[in-house]
Amino acid sequence: MYYFGDPTIWLPFVFAGLMGASILIYVVLDGFDLGVGVLFPFANDDEKDRMIASIGPFWDANETWLVLAVGLLLVAFPSAHGAILTALYLPVAIMLIGLILRGVAFEFRAKAPAPHKRLWNNAFFAGSLMTSLSQGFMLGMYVMGLEWTWLNFAFALLTAVFLTVGYSFIGATWVIHKTSAALQIKAVDWAKGGIWGLILGIGAVSLATPFVSTRIFDKWFSWPEALYLVPLPILSALLVYWLWAMLRKMPYPEDRRSWQPFAAATALWVMAFGGMAYSFYPYVVPEQITIYEAASAPESLFIILIGTCVVLPTIMAYTVMSYFIFRGKATELRYD
Amino acid sequence: MELETLLLSRIQFAANISFHILFPTITIALGWVLLFFKLRYNRTGEERWMEAYRFWVKIFALSFAMGVVSGITMSFQFGTNWPGFMEKVGNIAGPLLAYEIMTAFFLEAVFLGIMLFGFSRVPNWVHTMATFLVAFGTLMSAFWIIVLNSWMHTPQGFEMIDGVAHATDWSAIIFNPSMPYRFTHMVLASFLTVSFLIAGISAFRWLIGGKTEGVRVALKTAIVAAALLIPVQILVGDFHGLNTKEYQPAKVAAMEGNWETGTGVPLILFAIPDEEARENKFEIGIPKLASFILTHDWNGEVKGLNDFVTDDGEVLHPRVSPVFWSFRVMVGTGLLMLLVSWTATYMIMRRKRGVEGLPKPMLYALVGMSFSGWLATLAGWYTTEIGRQPWLVHGVMSTKEAVADVPAPLVLSTLIAYLVVYAALLAAYIFVIFYLARKAAKGESIGTRIAPTPAAAPRPMPAE
Numbered sequence: 001m002y003y004f005g006d007p008t009i010w011l012p013f014v015f016a017g018l019m020g021a022s023i024l025i026y027v028v029l030d031g032f033d034l035g036v037g038v039l040f041p042f043a044n045d046d047e048k049d050r051m052i053a054s055i056g057p058f059w060d061a062n063e064t065w066l067v068l069a070v071g072l073l074l075v076a077f078p079s080a081h082g083a084i085l086t087a088l089y090l091p092v093a094i095m096l097i098g099l100i101l102r103g104v105a106f107e108f109r110a111k112a113p114a115p116h117k118r119l120w121n122n123a124f125f126a127g128s129l130m131t132s133l134s135q136g137f138m139l140g141m142y143v144m145g146l147e148w149t150w151l152n153f154a155f156a157l158l159t160a161v162f163l164t165v166g167y168s169f170i171g172a173t174w175v176i177h178k179t180s181a182a183l184q185i186k187a188v189d190w191a192k193g194g195i196w197g198l199i200l201g202i203g204a205v206s207l208a209t210p211f212v213s214t215r216i217f218d219k220w221f222s223w224p225e226a227l228y229l230v231p232l233p234i235l236s237a238l239l240v241y242w243l244w245a246m247l248r249k250m251p252y253p254e255d256r257r258s259w260q261p262f263a264a265a266t267a268l269w270v271m272a273f274g275g276m277a278y279s280f281y282p283y284v285v286p287e288q289i290t291i292y293e294a295a296s297a298p299e300s301l302f303i304i305l306i307g308t309c310v311v312l313p314t315i316m317a318y319t320v321m322s323y324f325i326f327r328g329k330a331t332e333l334r335y336d
Numbered sequence: 337m338e339l340e341t342l343l344l345s346r347i348q349f350a351a352n353i354s355f356h357i358l359f360p361t362i363t364i365a366l367g368w369v370l371l372f373f374k375l376r377y378n379r380t381g382e383e384r385w386m387e388a389y390r391f392w393v394k395i396f397a398l399s400f401a402m403g404v405v406s407g408i409t410m411s412f413q414f415g416t417n418w419p420g421f422m423e424k425v426g427n428i429a430g431p432l433l434a435y436e437i438m439t440a441f442f443l444e445a446v447f448l449g450i451m452l453f454g455f456s457r458v459p460n461w462v463h464t465m466a467t468f469l470v471a472f473g474t475l476m477s478a479f480w481i482i483v484l485n486s487w488m489h490t491p492q493g494f495e496m497i498d499g500v501a502h503a504t505d506w507s508a509i510i511f512n513p514s515m516p517y518r519f520t521h522m523v524l525a526s527f528l529t530v531s532f533l534i535a536g537i538s539a540f541r542w543l544i545g546g547k548t549e550g551v552r553v554a555l556k557t558a559i560v561a562a563a564l565l566i567p568v569q570i571l572v573g574d575f576h577g578l579n580t581k582e583y584q585p586a587k588v589a590a591m592e593g594n595w596e597t598g599t600g601v602p603l604i605l606f607a608i609p610d611e612e613a614r615e616n617k618f619e620i621g622i623p624k625l626a627s628f629i630l631t632h633d634w635n636g637e638v639k640g641l642n643d644f645v646t647d648d649g650e651v652l653h654p655r656v657s658p659v660f661w662s663f664r665v666m667v668g669t670g671l672l673m674l675l676v677s678w679t680a681t682y683m684i685m686r687r688k689r690g691v692e693g694l695p696k697p698m699l700y701a702l703v704g705m706s707f708s709g710w711l712a713t714l715a716g717w718y719t720t721e722i723g724r725q726p727w728l729v730h731g732v733m734s735t736k737e738a739v740a741d742v743p744a745p746l747v748l749s750t751l752i753a754y755l756v757v758y759a760a761l762l763a764a765y766i767f768v769i770f771y772l773a774r775k776a777a778k779g780e781s782i783g784t785r786i787a788p789t790p791a792a793a794p795r796p797m798p799a800e
Contacts, residue, residue, distance in 0.1 A: 057449030075430030082419025103405035300427040311438040
């Protein structure tokens with residue numbers, strides 16, 4: 001336990017990293033299937049079926065990353081878990097009800113009598129929208145330090161919209177990859193229409209964070225750190241440019257490059273998330289509780305870590321396997 | 337104000353966990369039943385096993401989705417409403433929950449996709465393997481959750497440092513005294529729930545004319561399984577009760593409605609416990625039987641509720657009526673299950689008439705018992721969980737210590753929202769199960785998950 005120096009230092013750091021990774025994987029993976037739900041009203045009935053088919057085998061596992069992320073927060077930083085979730089009581093409840101609605105709608109819309117299908121389609125859209133909006137709202141409140149003031153509330157409303165549009169963007173890039181013909185062309189339009197949400201969302205959070213605390217401001221704008229950080233915004237800008245150039249010419253003949261918008265969108269998320277993580281470290285509750293103060297006892301963290309080292313690679317492996325088995329364009333999902 | 341928050345938070349947690357447990361109770365056992373169907377198919381090549389598999393895998397998928405989404409809600413409830421719990425015992429609860437998520441939740445969630453939609457995409461053995469892994473994952477999930485729950489009833493293997501629990505012995509924590517009993521009791525409850533569900537829905541299909549080979553094997557398998565399991569369950573329940581008497585005597589006293597410590601205590605069949613007067617009204621009992629069941633001695637001493645009131649009047653036992661009544665509902669349902677499953681088995685076995693030997697009233701009785709497992713399981717959980725009060729972790733922390741300081745109206749508003757959603761979903765769930773059964777009985781295909789689309793768009797094949 002003392003192999004790598006003081007365990008009260010490195011264990012919280014490792015767990016913050018694991019939790020961050022889980023959140024990042026969650027926003028990318030569930031981001032695309034939430035986005036598909038948000039895009040639902042723009043599709044006709046046939047297209048809806050195909051969009052569902054493109055996420056059907058994955059959504060269960062995608063949402064499990066949220067359980068892991070909140071689970072790690074719960075087990076590794078119990079006091080922060082309480083502080084964050086009680087402050088966000090209402091948006092959390094709305095998100096949960098949204099997740100419930102969309103999760104069960106997957107099953108019900110396929111099994112209920114045909115006249116009810118419309119109702120479950122609506123439930124799927126409403127649930128996805130509620131989930132996305134409340135997650136965006138929570139992001140905004142978190143960035144602003146979890147204080148319920150009017151200014152923060154307004155900012156959180158803004159991020160709620162941006163994140164939802166951002167999710168619809170990554171959802172559209174997933175549909176581009178997993179479908180073809182008319183729906184694919186439609187999805188290219190959706191992606192072009194949604195990219196601004198991502199840009200404005202990243203922009204708003206990036207601009208707001210340095211002004212919330214001088215500590216974060218200094219982290220970004222002091223010499224020489226600023227020099228090391230310059231590649232982050234530049235790379236992001238290049239990615240956006242590349243995405244836009246690509247989307248304008250899509251779809252390419254023989255479906256070439258159909259996976260690239262999704263990959264580029266993922267890369268953008270990764271960078272935005274990296275920037276945020278850099279800003280907030282070492283705090284888990286912004287400007288109030290650091291990961292070192294909130295961490296569980298080292299012996300408990302250590303026993304979780306042992307399991308994590310074995311299990312996480314396994315989870316990764318069979319997640320990749322599942323995506324491989326269901327690779328290619330979404331055909332109809334059959335039970336047999 | 338604070339009291340209202342506590343009460344509302346408790347009701348909300350109870351509503352969430354009651355709704356949640358309905359679905360794992362089905363999936364824990366149904367996964368293994370599906371594996372059984374699949375293995376029979378692999379071995380015999382008979383289409384009827386696959387027919388049963390295809391129908392029940394849909395119910396499984398539906399139940400699984402309900403379980404996942406309500407389970408996510410549970411993981412957030414700790415933080416939004418009960419932050420004190422993780423702050424005080426997080427060092428123990430945390431790793432157990434983490435292992436549940438990592439070893440079980442992911443396993444189920446990922447392989448479920450292959451189990452549901454992979455039959456034509458992967459080799460047969462991979463599909464069988466996926467079915468096994470999903471069933472195994474569900475059982476593992478139950479294991480870790482029961483470990484944590486049992487530890488809250490019979491905590492050990494830890495020390496308190498500055499008011500926070502620290503683990504000292506993980507094997508003592510995992511194999512705490514009530515865990516083996518509770519786990520066995522719950523897994524059997526799940527198998528019984530599924531047996532009666534399969535029997536009930538199959539009887540329904542049989543009654544409305546869907547007399548296929550798949551229905552026949554499912555009905556027979558379920559009835560025989562129920563008949564075999566119910567006596568085992570009653571025996572395990574008895575052992576579980578003895579274990580509770582040793583570690584949580586106040587709970588047993590409430591289950592029995594026994595106020596005064598005494599010898600030769602009667603087994604009370606019916607009574608209306610009066611919490612104010614601390615006595616039973618309209619008591620009907622069998623003399624000395626409670627002493628005999630609990631101590632195996634007609635004159636054995638059994639502790640009464642009055643022993644759990646401190647000198648300054650603090651009550652350290654649960655409210656009696658809910659525990660007393662939940663326990664009777666559970667036992668009553670169990671006895672009814674025994675009666676129905678044994679009678680039905682006798683009818684099947686008699687002159688080897690098989691499913692044809694079941695008369696209409698018996699089929700109707702089976703349909704009526706479709707969800708009896710839910711009733712017994714919920715009643716059992718209410719008995720044990722309300723019976724733990726006023727403790728959250730027995731002897732370590734009280735429930736009111738853990739509750740979040742959220743304004744009562746806020747808790748009330750989310751509670752109402754949850755209740756509305758849950759009621760609607762429960763109605764939809766039961767409706768859809770019977771709808772699928774009717775559809776299957778008419779011989780309509782329920783094989784595809786989405787409607788087959790006409791050639792509106794050229795359908796590309798997966799890039800193989």
